[in-house]
Amino acid sequence: MSARFGRLRRVLAVLLTAVACQSPPAVRAAAPPGPAARASGVVTWAASADRMGEGTAGQGYRLVVHTSVGGSDLRVRFTNAFGDRPLTLDGVYAGLRARGAALRPGSNRPLTFGGARTVTVPAGAVAWSDPLPGRIPAGTDLVVSLHTPDAAGPATGHWMAMQTSYTGRGGHTAEESGANWTQTTGSWWYIDSVAVRPSxxxxxxxxxxxxxxxxxxxxxxxxxxxxxxxxxxxxxxxxxxxxxxxxxxxxxxxxxxxxxxxxxxxxxxxxxxxxxxxxxxxxxxxxxxxxxxxxxxxxxxxxxxxxxxxxxxxxxxxxxxxxxxxxxxxxxxxxxxxxxxxxxxxxxxxxxxxxxxxxxxxxxxxxxxxxxxxxxxxxxxxxxxxxxxxxxxxxxxxxxxxxxxx
CATH class of the missing domain: 3.40.50.1110 (SGNH hydrolase)
Structure with missing residues (x-):
């Protein structure tokens, strides 16, 4: 990223933050997740959830997050906290980043939800994925890829990520190449926590x-x-x-x-x-x-x-x-x-x-x-x-x- 582009992103962020400060969210999040919704293990990354504007049907997100503690049995929490209708996610994958939107060969694996490849998160709710076998290192870029086939209404995520992630149309989440992830986003969409079982x-x-x-x-x-x-x-x-x-x-x-x-x-x-x-x-x-x-x-x-x-x-x-x-x-x-x-x-x-x-x-x-x-x-x-x-x-x-x- 050039210095000029970085400065432009910062100026745009300031303007949008000012707008956010003036207008409270139109949709209030439902009750927070209770003890039954808490995953085992230790959180290794998280970002606060907020309203993100309107969801986009058919959109794919390749989201880059940085782990703090390493461990096994990775689980990801997906959030529809500010949604006003159910959110369906399909083709959800997690892998380790190589460079840009590309993943390390062999690292991209599907996440499941009660054994299913698709999950529908009710409005105002969250959903944890099943544990993913294998170990995730500390201090590494984890990439969560997801697809929103029919998203609409208020989206949930974290606006100012200070991290470049990637978007693309269609179902390319299983691919390790970054070829179909040609657009960028400075936000995290629909995820708000990652947990592992540490040593x-x-x-x-x-x-x-x-x-x-x-x-x-x-x-x-x-x-x-x-x-x-x-x-x-x-x-x-x-x-x-x-x-x-x-x-x-x-x-x-x-x-x-x-x-x-x-x-x-x-x-x-x-x-x-x-x-x-x-x-x-x-x-x-x-x-x-x-x-x-x-x-x-x-x-x-x-x-x-x-x-x-x-x-x-x-x-x-x-x-x-x-x-x-x-x-x-x-x-x-x-x-x-x-x-x-x-x-x-x-x-x-x-x-x-x-x-x-x-x-x-x-x-x-x-x-x-x-x-x-x-x-x-x-x-x-x-x-x-x-x-x-x-x-x-x-x-x-x-x-x-x-x-x-x-």
């Missing part, structure tokens, strides 16, 4: 619940340089018991209010607590609530954090919170918003509601103007870190804190 050394996962910083905005597209990606590599290198990493960031997302995706409070069960093997939720949200100028107070945001912690703890899940990073220079910054941010961060640093706290504010702020992000880490808009900032964030996480005694 005994890795027995859990951390789910990063966040906004566009967690989603990876201003990290380099296609290179897996979001801060959760860097964290996954640290966990794997350390042989930590928590090695699965699920990135549940949504650009523009808020803790309290729906808009750019459902609020963190409203998507906690589906995006976090339903994930296989979840051990810890890493909560890093709040800047969008603060800069939205809707009159949100620090006390209201604190109440939202406490509710997330209470619900996660009730489910037996640890909670690590992160301070809100500086954003002076962003158009919506003003002294009043900064005062709320500082008050929220004072609460986070001293609160007994969490099992641990990571001080991203301290990591990212400039020593010369602590209300600003350090220029060395600034992705250019004074809010989102670049690749170096993303790595610094991941390096600041105490790995032991992700496996608390709960």
């Amino acid at each position: 005994r050394a890795a027995r859990g996962a951390v789910v990063a619940l966040g906004d566009s910083i967690t989603d990876g905005w201003h990290s380099t597209t296609d290179l897996d340089r979001r801060w959760p990606d860097y964290l996954a590599r640290r966990l794997h290198a350390a042989g930590a018991p928590v090695q699965g990493v699920a990135d549940e960031g949504i650009s523009g997302n808020q803790v309290l209010a729906d808009g750019a995706g459902q609020a963190a409070l409203h998507r906690l069960d589906r995006d976090v607590l339903s994930q296989p093997g979840v051990r810890t939720v890493f909560l890093f949200e709040g800047v969008n609530d603060i800069k939205a100028h809707t009159g949100v107070t620090a006390a209201e945001l604190v109440d939202g954090y406490r509710e997330i912690a209470r619900r996660a703890h009730a489910a037996g899940v640890c909670v690590v919170a992160a301070t809100v990073a500086p954003f002076k220079g962003w158009p919506e910054w003003d002294p009043a918003a900064e005062a709320v941010r500082q008050e929220v961060n004072r609460f986070l640093r001293g609160s007994p509601d969490f099992d641990a706290v990571t001080d991203f504010d301290r990591v990212l702020r400039s020593p010369y103007d602590p209300e600003r992000i350090l220029p060395f880490f600034d992705g250019g808009d004074h809010l989102h870190p670049d690749d170096k900032g993303m790595q610094a964030m991941a390096d600041a996480v105490d790995l032991d804190s992700l496996d608390c005694a709960r």
